Amino acid sequence: MTSNQHFTNRFSRAALMALASTFAAASALAQVSIINPGAPGQASRELAADEASRLAGTRYTEADVRFMQDMIPHHHQALVMSRLVPERTNRNELIEVAERIETSQADEIAFMQDWLRVRGEDVPDPAAHQAMHMSHEMAGMATPAQMAELEAAEGAEFDRLFLSLMIEHHEGALTMVEDLLDEPGAAYEPVLFEFTTDITSDQSAEIERMTVMLAGYSADPRVGLAGGLHDAGQASMNLELLAALPKPDGFFDPENPAGLPLEQLMAEAEGDEGKQVDEPEAGEEVAAARDEDDDEDDRSPPLSFANTDMAFDGDVLVAGNYHGFNIYDIGNGADPELLSSVVCPGGQGDVSIVGDLLIMSVEQTRARLDCGLQGTTGEVSDERFLGVRIFDIGNLRMPRQVGAVQTCRGSHTHSVVSADDERVIVYNSGLRDVRDEEELAGCIDESRYGDERTALFRIDVIEIPVDDPSSARIVDSPAVFADPEAGTLAGLWMGGDHGEDTQETNETDHCHDITVFPDKNIAAGACSGNGILFDISDPMNPTRIDEVVDESFAYWHSATFNNDATKVIFTDEWGGGSRPRCRASDPMTWGADAIFDIVDGQLEFRGYFKMPAPQSEEENCVAHNGSIIPVPGRDIFVQAWYQGGVSVIDFTDSANAVEIAYFDRGPVFEEELVMGGYWSTYWFDGLIYGTEIARGLDVLALVPGEHLSENEIAAASATIGGALFNPQQQFPITWKPEPVVARAYVDQLQRSQALPAAQITAVSAALDGARAQFEAGTRDPSLADELDGIAAELASEGVVLEGADRRRLAGLGETLAGIAERLR
Numbered sequence: 100m101t102s103n104q105h106f107t108n109r110f111s112r113a114a115l116m117a118l119a120s121t122f123a124a125a126s127a128l129a130q131v132s133i134i135n136p137g138a139p140g141q142a143s144r145e146l147a148a149d150e151a152s153r154l155a156g157t158r159y160t161e162a163d164v165r166f167m168q169d170m171i172p173h174h175h176q177a178l179v180m181s182r183l184v185p186e187r188t189n190r191n192e193l194i195e196v197a198e199r200i201e202t203s204q205a206d207e208i209a210f211m212q213d214w215l216r217v218r219g220e221d222v223p224d225p226a227a228h229q230a231m232h233m234s235h236e237m238a239g240m241a242t243p244a245q246m247a248e249l250e251a252a253e254g255a256e257f258d259r260l261f262l263s264l265m266i267e268h269h270e271g272a273l274t275m276v277e278d279l280l281d282e283p284g285a286a287y288e289p290v291l292f293e294f295t296t297d298i299t300s301d302q303s304a305e306i307e308r309m310t311v312m313l314a315g316y317s318a319d320p321r322v323g324l325a326g327g328l329h330d331a332g333q334a335s336m337n338l339e340l341l342a343a344l345p346k347p348d349g350f351f352d353p354e355n356p357a358g359l360p361l362e363q364l365m366a367e368a369e370g371d372e373g374k375q376v377d378e379p380e381a382g383e384e385v386a387a388a389r390d391e392d393d394d395e396d397d398r399s400p401p402l403s404f405a406n407t408d409m410a411f412d413g414d415v416l417v418a419g420n421y422h423g424f425n426i427y428d429i430g431n432g433a434d435p436e437l438l439s440s441v442v443c444p445g446g447q448g449d450v451s452i453v454g455d456l457l458i459m460s461v462e463q464t465r466a467r468l469d470c471g472l473q474g475t476t477g478e479v480s481d482e483r484f485l486g487v488r489i490f491d492i493g494n495l496r497m498p499r500q501v502g503a504v505q506t507c508r509g510s511h512t513h514s515v516v517s518a519d520d521e522r523v524i525v526y527n528s529g530l531r532d533v534r535d536e537e538e539l540a541g542c543i544d545e546s547r548y549g550d551e552r553t554a555l556f557r558i559d560v561i562e563i564p565v566d567d568p569s570s571a572r573i574v575d576s577p578a579v580f581a582d583p584e585a586g587t588l589a590g591l592w593m594g595g596d597h598g599e600d601t602q603e604t605n606e607t608d609h610c611h612d613i614t615v616f617p618d619k620n621i622a623a624g625a626c627s628g629n630g631i632l633f634d635i636s637d638p639m640n641p642t643r644i645d646e647v648v649d650e651s652f653a654y655w656h657s658a659t660f661n662n663d664a665t666k667v668i669f670t671d672e673w674g675g676g677s678r679p680r681c682r683a684s685d686p687m688t689w690g691a692d693a694i695f696d697i698v699d700g701q702l703e704f705r706g707y708f709k710m711p712a713p714q715s716e717e718e719n720c721v722a723h724n725g726s727i728i729p730v731p732g733r734d735i736f737v738q739a740w741y742q743g744g745v746s747v748i749d750f751t752d753s754a755n756a757v758e759i760a761y762f763d764r765g766p767v768f769e770e771e772l773v774m775g776g777y778w779s780t781y782w783f784d785g786l787i788y789g790t791e792i793a794r795g796l797d798v799l800a801l802v803p804g805e806h807l808s809e810n811e812i813a814a815a816s817a818t819i820g821g822a823l824f825n826p827q828q829q830f831p832i833t834w835k836p837e838p839v840v841a842r843a844y845v846d847q848l849q850r851s852q853a854l855p856a857a858q859i860t861a862v863s864a865a866l867d868g869a870r871a872q873f874e875a876g877t878r879d880p881s882l883a884d885e886l887d888g889i890a891a892e893l894a895s896e897g898v899v900l901e902g903a904d905r906r907r908l909a910g911l912g913e914t915l916a917g918i919a920e921r922l923r
Contacts, residue, residue, distance in 0.1 A: 239271015836917025
């Protein structure tokens with residue numbers, strides 16, 4: 100029964116006539132002029148009653164109609180998907196999800212159809228072929244191929260695919276709502292605005308439930324770890340945590356060491372029933388702080404005390420921090436000793452070591468030239484510092500700032516390109532907004548079509564005189580992204596997506612990281628929208644050799660070469676590092692590594708790798724910083740994934756990278772995302788060191804297992820060189836002629852079944868003899884001859900092998916020859 104029928108039944112005809120007479124009389128009494136004023140200075144005009152009662156088209160817009168017409172087939176596909184569930188799964192919880200979706204979306208389709216029908220707008224048939232065909236272009240819609248795959252799937256395969264597609268489908272609906280609300284005047288009607296609000300609320304909650312379910316279907320032990328700052332759950336494979344050092348005093352907020360949101364601090368300061376806990380002091384102090392300063396100015400921003408990058412030199416480790424840096428003595432390996440803590444705020448705090456000099460990147464507007472804690476104010480300040488700081492760390496317990504180079508866009512990261520007794524050359528990468536020219540002369544902020552003197556689309560080349568760091572300066576700011584033919588500064592990726600179902604990739608107007616390999620005269624730039632290969636044979640004039648884009652990359656973040664610079668791993672920092680981007684529903688090619696071979700100076704894509712363990716909504720996770728582990732015969736990379744933990748991968752086969760070790764903790768906080776996890780993990784002198792953003796400094800060791808032998812791990816420490824490690828700077832590693840290095844090659848050839856058992860036995864026996872001679876400090880020419888003979892035999896057989904095994908056999912032969920030389 101309609102509302103009009105209710106109305107008619109409740110009132111008699113006489114009553115209705117009397118009521119109509121009353122309305123007519125009232126209307127007659129009210130017949131005065133209805134005025135519609137004009138703009139200032141314009142005359143007013145009279146309106147008719149029917150014209151005055153209209154809302155000038157503000158009741159609904161074309162965007163509202165289009166939204167409803169598009170959302171109907173969008174919802175209908177969710178019904179189609181949900182109706183597949185009962186016959187393809189035995190999971191009750193998944194059936195319940197499908198039933199909720201079917202009920203809610205069927206009701207919402209009916210509402211949308213009525214809304215359109217009442218307003219005289221076209222009502223699409225959601226099941227019509229044309230409507231379904233057009234709808235596949237909408238956000239989150241499954242393609243016909245994906246729907247066919249879902250229909251054909253069963254059991255666990257169906258469960259995972261259904262949840263993945265439905266999460267993406269729901270996220271698409273949220274995108275459609277956001278797009279509608281961005282339209283001027285859209286969703287003005289209260290009923291429509293309430294409807295869009297319900298979609299956002301209901302589908303966001305459903306996404307969270309489905310994401311948890313999808314992650315729960317994984318058997319990976321990293322899934323579902325308990326949270327906590329220093330007591331979180333842990334999971335590992337072939338990695339052992341040797342030490343976990345908390346942040347030093349002065350490098351965390353003692354009232355809030357985990358960096359929890361203020362609202363959570365208030366909640367934790369109260370009991371379960373809203374009562375004070377047994378130790379009320381912290382809650383009282385927080386409450387007092389809120390009463391004194393409601394805008395939270397007394398609280399530290401989320402990254403104020405974040406640990407960042409590391410540099411190593413001999414027994415010295417320097418760990419950067421947004422608040423300064425900390426220096427450790429790592430002579431005892433697993434037991435680092437804190438030598439000094441240097442407070443000099445400004446972030447990021449990325450560091451490099453050159454002799455007695457420490458170079459640090461600074462980009463926050465609070466940073467002061469004098470390292471003061473009071474910060475700076477105003478758009479222009481004479482006290483502000485943005486650029487590269489230089490410290491003398493000759494006295495590790497009392498570093499001194501001895502130089503500072505102001506730059507137009509600050510310094511996010513930097514790379515030491517060359518260094519000798521006279522000068523250090525550094526590439527600086529700044530990515531913040533260009534400073535006001537009133538604050539720093541020469542800083543011009545113009546678009547690609549503006550003044551060619553703009554500070555955009557450039558890197559800085561900085562020269563630091565070793566004997567006088569105070570005179571360090573920018574010697575050039577080359578436009579490395581320019582189009583040489585068109586002559587425009589903006590010659591590379593202009594920003595935007597790459598087509599349907601691809602990433603929105605940032606514009607290339609800066610580099611995030613430039614990793615240099617001076618011995619090879621090559622550098623790899625992870626430059627926002629592009630991966631770039633540079634020729635740095637003239638360090639003062641880097642020249643672009645090749646550049647690539649990737650439709651799965653949102654932001655080209657960092658680059659790492661393999662040991663002979665024939666490959667490079669680029670990382671994508673999708674979400675900027677502060678978002679959960681390793682959820683079960685997230686694409687495995689987004690926020691991942693992209694592995695390229697370098698062939699004749701050109702970058703050739705081979706494959707992706709992404710840490711495979713699904714992470715929760717409370718864990719920021721994406722590909723971040725790492726380094727090569729120098730195992731002879733293999734390309735192995737250790738990498739930080741923020742709260743996704745540490746992952747060690749073998750990318751010897753560029754197209755099929757595989758995880759061989761990991762270590763992970765649960766989230767910093769279980770109820771809400773709090774920024775944390777590993778910023779960087781680097782191999783140095785036989786161990787892996789990791790800076791945990793919120794927790795401190797970790798030391799880990801590889802453990803032998805199925806994918807990595809004890810000999811291979813030991814051989815990674817039997818290297819020549821490697822006593823200096825700076826981020827974005829690589830040097831070639833060679834291996835000593837030691838029996839353990841030879842055994843590492845033997846283990847690899849045995850694993851791939853490239854050597855017959857008889858040869859393995861002969862080589863192993865000879866190596867046993869060589870080790871005995873070295874331990875005794877004696878020589879054995881006859882054993883040397885035997886080893887030379889084995890090496891020659893292996894060389895002749897190596898011609899039948901291909902790829903990695905051929906290189907391993909050659910490495911084994913060279914190592915045996917070197918051992919033989921030592922025995923003579």
